[in-house]
Amino acid sequence: MKRAIAVLIIVGWVLSVFAAEPRYIGAAKCAKMCHKGEKKGSQYEIWRKSKHAGAFTTLGTDSSKAVAKTVNVTGDPQKAPECLRCHVTAFGVKKELIDSTCTYSDGVGCEACHGPGSEYRKLNVMKKHDMAVSAGLWEQKEAVCTRCHNKESPTYKPFDYSEAVKKDAHPVPAKTANK
Numbered sequence: 001m002k003r004a005i006a007v008l009i010i011v012g013w014v015l016s017v018f019a020a021e022p023r024y025i026g027a028a029k030c031a032k033m034c035h036k037g038e039k040k041g042s043q044y045e046i047w048r049k050s051k052h053a054g055a056f057t058t059l060g061t062d063s064s065k066a067v068a069k070t071v072n073v074t075g076d077p078q079k080a081p082e083c084l085r086c087h088v089t090a091f092g093v094k095k096e097l098i099d100s101t102c103t104y105s106d107g108v109g110c111e112a113c114h115g116p117g118s119e120y121r122k123l124n125v126m127k128k129h130d131m132a133v134s135a136g137l138w139e140q141k142e143a144v145c146t147r148c149h150n151k152e153s154p155t156y157k158p159f160d161y162s163e164a165v166k167k168d169a170h171p172v173p174a175k176t177a178n179k
Contacts, residue, residue, distance in 0.1 A: 022116035022136035024090040026102035027053075027109035033121055035110070035170075043170040047110065050168060055087040055107035071154045078104075086148035090116070113145075114138055140165070 031044035047053055058064055059077040068077040077083040084091045088104045089112040097116065102109070111117050115138035125131050138144060142161040149159040 021097055022120070023096075023118040024093065024098045024102040024111050024116045025118050025121065026089075026099060026111075027106045029099075029101050029121070030110045030117060034123065034126065041171050043172075046170040052108035052112070052168070053106070056084075056104050057107065059083050059087050067154050086153065088112075108148075113140070 027044070027047065034040060035043040036045065051058075056078065059068075064077050064083075068080065068083060071082070073080045073082050081091070084104070087107065089106055089109040090098050090102055091104075093116075099118070102111070115136050117136070120126060120132040120135035120137040125135050126137075129137075133139060145161060145164060146159065149164070150156065
């Protein structure tokens with residue numbers, strides 16, 4: 001009996017180490033867990049006020065509907081794959097990799113830039129950058145942004161990565177204090 005329990009524990013540990021792909025958990029979970037409030041640099045609050053947070057909502061405006069028509073998108077831009085691929089987090093991802101807490105209404109949420117958070121969200125993982133990256137945290141690079149901020153966009157404006165990073169900055173207080 002003890003041996004069977006030990007085997008089950010080992011199997012459980014192995015399965016957790018070699019778990020399936022990370023899942024998208026949604027901005028609300030990121031906020032609830034660690035990224036909300038003044039002590040955390042008001043990261044969630046800064047994002048909530050950003051154009052990224054309103055990216056899905058903006059697709060419902062008359063202006064977006066007019067833009068959609070100019071590029072032959074028929075119907076509702078809030079349902080058009082051509083629009084959703086850049087206006088929401090996790091569009092086109094396998095459904096089993098998206099928790100119910102990750103919704104289109106989040107617009108372009110945390111995980112659109114930082115990667116699916118189910119595996120790196122734990123505090124002990126987030127405290128160690130290399131461990132977080134190994135668990136799915138995306139390094140911030142221009143290529144992440146230019147998946148959407150490029151000339152394929154019907155509303156394209158020249159994109160300056162270094163300026164965009166400054167504009168969308170949501171610093172971690174502990175890191176900024178050590179600089």
